[in-house]
Amino acid sequence: MEPFVRLKAVAAPYELANVDTDRIIPARFLRYARSAEYASYLFRDVRFASDGTPRAEFFLNRPEYAGARILVAAENFGCGSSREGAVWALAESGFRAWIAPSFGEIFHENTFKNGLLPVTLPAERAARIRALLAAKPGAELTIDLSAQTIALPDGSVEVFEIDAFRKECLLNGWDDIDLTLKHEAAIAAYESRQRNETPWLAGSMIQTRNGGRSS
Amino acid sequence: MGLSLYEKIWARHAIAKGAGERSLLYVDRHLMHDGSFHAFSALEASGRRLRRPDACFATPDHYIPTRNRAAGIAGIADATVRGRVEGLESNARKHGVMLFGFDDPRQGIVHVVGPEQGVTQPGMVLVCGDSHTSTHGAFGAMGFGIGASEVAHVMATQTLWARKAKTLRVTVDGALTKGVSAKDVILAIIAKIGTAGGNGHAIEYAGSAIRSLSMAGRMTVCNMSIEAGARCGMVAPDDTSCEYLSGRAFAPKGTDWDKALAFWRTLPSDADAKFDREATIDGSALVPQVTWGTSPEYGGAVTDVVPDPERESDVVRRESMLRALAYMDLAPGTPLAGLPMQRVFIGSCTNSRIEDLRAAAQVLRGRKVSIPTMIVPGSGLIKQAAESEGLHRVFAEAGAEWLGAACSMCVGTNGDLASAGERVASTSNRNFEGRQGQGVRTHLMSPAMAAAAAVRGAICDVRTMLD
Ligand code: SF4
Numbered sequence: 001m002e003p004f005v006r007l008k009a010v011a012a013p014y015e016l017a018n019v020d021t022d023r024i025i026p027a028r029f030l031r032y033a034r035s036a037e038y039a040s041y042l043f044r045d046v047r048f049a050s051d052g053t054p055r056a057e058f059f060l061n062r063p064e065y066a067g068a069r070i071l072v073a074a075e076n077f078g079c080g081s082s083r084e085g086a087v088w089a090l091a092e093s094g095f096r097a098w099i100a101p102s103f104g105e106i107f108h109e110n111t112f113k114n115g116l117l118p119v120t121l122p123a124e125r126a127a128r129i130r131a132l133l134a135a136k137p138g139a140e141l142t143i144d145l146s147a148q149t150i151a152l153p154d155g156s157v158e159v160f161e162i163d164a165f166r167k168e169c170l171l172n173g174w175d176d177i178d179l180t181l182k183h184e185a186a187i188a189a190y191e192s193r194q195r196n197e198t199p200w201l202a203g204s205m206i207q208t209r210n211g212g213r214s215s
Numbered sequence: 216m217g218l219s220l221y222e223k224i225w226a227r228h229a230i231a232k233g234a235g236e237r238s239l240l241y242v243d244r245h246l247m248h249d250g251s252f253h254a255f256s257a258l259e260a261s262g263r264r265l266r267r268p269d270a271c272f273a274t275p276d277h278y279i280p281t282r283n284r285a286a287g288i289a290g291i292a293d294a295t296v297r298g299r300v301e302g303l304e305s306n307a308r309k310h311g312v313m314l315f316g317f318d319d320p321r322q323g324i325v326h327v328v329g330p331e332q333g334v335t336q337p338g339m340v341l342v343c344g345d346s347h348t349s350t351h352g353a354f355g356a357m358g359f360g361i362g363a364s365e366v367a368h369v370m371a372t373q374t375l376w377a378r379k380a381k382t383l384r385v386t387v388d389g390a391l392t393k394g395v396s397a398k399d400v401i402l403a404i405i406a407k408i409g410t411a412g413g414n415g416h417a418i419e420y421a422g423s424a425i426r427s428l429s430m431a432g433r434m435t436v437c438n439m440s441i442e443a444g445a446r447c448g449m450v451a452p453d454d455t456s457c458e459y460l461s462g463r464a465f466a467p468k469g470t471d472w473d474k475a476l477a478f479w480r481t482l483p484s485d486a487d488a489k490f491d492r493e494a495t496i497d498g499s500a501l502v503p504q505v506t507w508g509t510s511p512e513y514g515g516a517v518t519d520v521v522p523d524p525e526r527e528s529d530v531v532r533r534e535s536m537l538r539a540l541a542y543m544d545l546a547p548g549t550p551l552a553g554l555p556m557q558r559v560f561i562g563s564c565t566n567s568r569i570e571d572l573r574a575a576a577q578v579l580r581g582r583k584v585s586i587p588t589m590i591v592p593g594s595g596l597i598k599q600a601a602e603s604e605g606l607h608r609v610f611a612e613a614g615a616e617w618l619g620a621a622c623s624m625c626v627g628t629n630g631d632l633a634s635a636g637e638r639v640a641s642t643s644n645r646n647f648e649g650r651q652g653q654g655v656r657t658h659l660m661s662p663a664m665a666a667a668a669a670v671r672g673a674i675c676d677v678r679t680m681l682d
Contacts, residue, residue: 017535018410018510022647027626031278031295033256045649074531076411079444080647082346084253084362102414105446106346106360113364127531164235165376177261180372183239186230187374190241200467200475201243201339203269 001115003173007096008142009069013130014059019073020080021107025089027081038085039092064138072130072141073100075123078107087114097143099150101126112166115173117145119160129158145171217485219382220451221417224357224482228340233376240377242270242369244334246343247312248325249275249303254344254366255310263371268311270373272334272465275300275317276324277628281591281618288317296629323594323620326350326564330434331594333463337452337479342369347564347644349440352449353433354456355482357417359447381415381491383445384484386422389499394678396574397432398566398642398661400424400496401439402504402514408494410512413445416492419484420450424498430459431570438565439644442511451483505551505674506659508539509648514659515551517676523547542648543656551674554658557637559584559615559669560651561662562591563625566642569600571662576606578666578680579613585672588615589631591623615669624651640668 029041047058054061060068071090077100078086087110090098096116101123103111111118121129132153133139139153145167150158169176195202218226229238251273258265265271278299283290288304291297300317307314315321315328322328326347329335337355342348344366351358361375369375385404405412418440425433433450440448450456457476460466467475506514507521513536515522524536524547540547545554561567561575572592590610592598598620601607610617624631625643627650633639635654642665643650646657658674667677 015531015534016538017531020510020645020647022645022650026649026653027628030250031299031628034253045653050653076414076444079410080346080441080645082344082360082362084364087362102411105414105444106362109365110362113362113368163237163378165233165237166235168234176376177263177368177371179233180239180368180374180376183231183374186239187241187372190228190230191373194241194243198338198475198478200471201270201336 001173001175004096004115004117004145004170006142006144007069008140009096010065010067010138011070011072011133011141012059012065012068013072013133015074015130017074018076018079021078021083021086021104022080024078024086025083030083030085034088036092038088041085042089042093062137067094069094069096070141070143071095071098072126072133073098074126075101077103079104082106084110087111087116091116099126099129112169115170117143117170119143119150121158121160125158216489217487219484219488219490220355220419220449220482221357221380221382222488224338224340225379227338230374236378237376238379239374240340241374242342243339244341245271245369246325246329246334246341246348247271247273247303247307248343248345249278249299251344251366252299252302252306253363254370255302255306257363257367258370261367261371265310265312265370266373271312272329273303273307273312274315274322274325274328275303277622277626279317279322279619279621280629281589281621281623281631284619293630320595320599323592323597324564324567324622326438327567327593327597330354330430331463331596333460333466336460336466336475337456338482342375346441347438349446349448350434350438350564352437352440352447353430354460355449355452355479357447357449360441380417380446382419383413383416383492383494384419384421384490385494385496387420387424387496387498388422389424389497390427391424391498391501394503394663394681395501396661396663397428397435399501399504400498401436402506402511402659403496403501404494405439405443405511406504406514407496408443410442410510411444413440413443416445418443418445418448419490420448422498425450426453429570430456431568434568435565439511442644452479453483503661503664503677505664506646507543507545507551508536509542509646510535510539511644511646511659513539517552517664517674519551521545521547521549521551552676554674555638556640556658556668556673557586558633558639559586559588559665560591560624560639560641560643561665562589562593562623563643564593565644566662567591567593567597569597571642572597572601572606575662575666576609578663578670578677579615580609582613582670584614584669586669588669589618589624590615591618592620594620627651640665640674
């Protein structure tokens with residue numbers, strides 16, 4: 001994966017709370033394998049009218065946000081389903097980082113898994129950034145992951161917290177499957193314990209094939 | 216200090232430490248469905264193999280048609296959709312995964328079939344690439360939903376990097392009154408704590424009202440933990456859960472059963488366990504619930520009116536309420552009871568079990584529906600059980616449509632969608648904009664309440680229809 005170190009880019013503010021993943025990508029697109037097409041699914045039903053014309057009032061349709069790569073959202077952004085398509089639709093549209101007071105947990109995890117950065121800030125600080133950006137559409141933010149800072153258009157700097165494990169993965173662009181496989185001994189030890197202590201969990205799925213009650 | 220149920224399961228499965236607060240968590244069971252193709256492709260692209268096919272279980276649900284099932288997979292008109300169902304079957308065969316496929320009478324919604332088959336058991340870590348995996352917590356398991364990349368990680372390693380959640384105990388005491396069900400309990404909890412209320416937490420549901428619920432009711436409650444922001448929600452195992460599991464196809468047998476019982480008895484939270492947060496609800500005071508907005512927290516008692524956003528002091532929340540009311544085409548002060556509906560959907564992993572169908576049938580018996588009503592059982596075996604009780608005749612005589620097991624109009628990925636502008640009385644779990652079709656307005660409620668809405672053609676307090 002491409003490492004995430006520093007990002008200087010136009011940031012788009014989105015005022016709505018509880019933006020769910022159905023809004024980010026409607027379920028009818030999930031049947032398709034990931035491709036560049038995912039960019040066209042982003043916020044599809046709120047961004048475009050049913051005949052495909054862009055809705056002028058939708059924030060991402062403003063020309064100033066055409067090159068935006070950072071999204072600054074409100075509470076509980078990405079709540080709802082586990083669909084990773086929500087992250088893919090944002091990523092294929094050029095976004096690499098999102099800032100909000102809180103995130104849907106699975107969406108938050110999916111973000112890291114794609115080498116992208118979710119930044120959690122207290123509500124009033126996230127709101128201040130949205131207000132600054134709204135006052136100056138097209139303004140840029142600079143996110144420095146090693147320093148855990150965001151430089152704002154008014155010259156001030158926000159500091160953010162991030163899980164040390166995820167930070168390391170992002171900075172190095174690590175695929176954590178490789179990282180995990182270094183723990184093979186611990187995995188194997190659990191599996192042998194499972195066979196001894198809870199043998200019904202070791203292999204029972206393919207042994208028993210018939211039967212079943214429904215109520 | 217004692218440990219909670221969540222902490223006990225965590226301690227047993229956290230097998231290594233990473234940087235920060237991450238631990239590597241071993242996964243005992245991995246459930247798969249027809250949306251799992253993204254992860255299978257990623258696994259294959261990486262050249263890795265499925266580590267524990269014996270710990271996986273698969274059944275298609277999201278892309279399965281509810282009508283014309285006799286035509287088989289070939290009867291699915293949309294080639295991409297058909298490819299998803301065929302893809303799961305070929306992936307399961309290729310990787311040696313236990314599959315209840317399209318033609319298997321035991322096929323159904325993965326969160327209904329897993330428990331029904333005894334795949335889900337107390338004390339295990341169970342994951343699935345679907346957010347409603349929280350359902351399985353009803354058995355005292357740690358069940359949580361994951362995205363496609365995490366699914367691929369579990370496929371390759373049988374583990375996940377996770378951060379220990381904080382704990383939130385929600386205690387519901389008191390006896391539920393007639394016409395009030397598990398769905399009303401969880402909708403009331405979400406209305407109280409909010410859709411972000413459980414963020415970062417694992418919920419344990421406790422109290423006499425929870426203990427008195429059947430496994431179906433507990434699954435309904437745990438199912439919607441994700442709508443309260445919590446990735447996992449659980450109920451301590453007890454006699455009800457053990458009796459439910461006894462004799463199920465994949466439940467332990469013989470001496471393993473005795474060992475399992477002894478292990479399961481050690482799992483409930485210790486009396487002196489500490490929770491990071493607590494919330495309580497008086498179960499005896501609950502009345503049937505209905506949502507009026509586009510977030511599951513936007514709901515209240517059927518006896519209430521649509522609230523006025525202008526009285527909301529929080530700006531962000533006020534904006535969001537205004538938007539929800541605009542989408543729902545509702546004015547503040549409108550009574551919820553009497554609001555006309557155009558369609559009814561009874562089904563989904565929240566409410567498609569035999570108990571749910573019986574509750575709907577109790578209302579529909581001897582009455583007629585006045586709007587299109589779909590009743591979609593959660594599994595083929597539930598369909599059989601309902602038919603052996605004659606419920607299908609009750610539904611047919613009432614004029615409701617009795618269909619094949621699938622996710623159906625909960626999400627509409629199989630094509631079961633409502634039309635723009637319609638209001639749907641739905642027993643599913645999400646009322647997001649567009650969830651049941653573009654421009655469709657979803658009102659969440661219990662199966663009995665949905666059946667009552669079907670008869671009246673409007674939201675109505677089901678308690679007036681029960682004798
Ligand atoms: S029934 Fe609905 S919520 Fe449940 S798994 Fe299917 S689509 Fe998801």
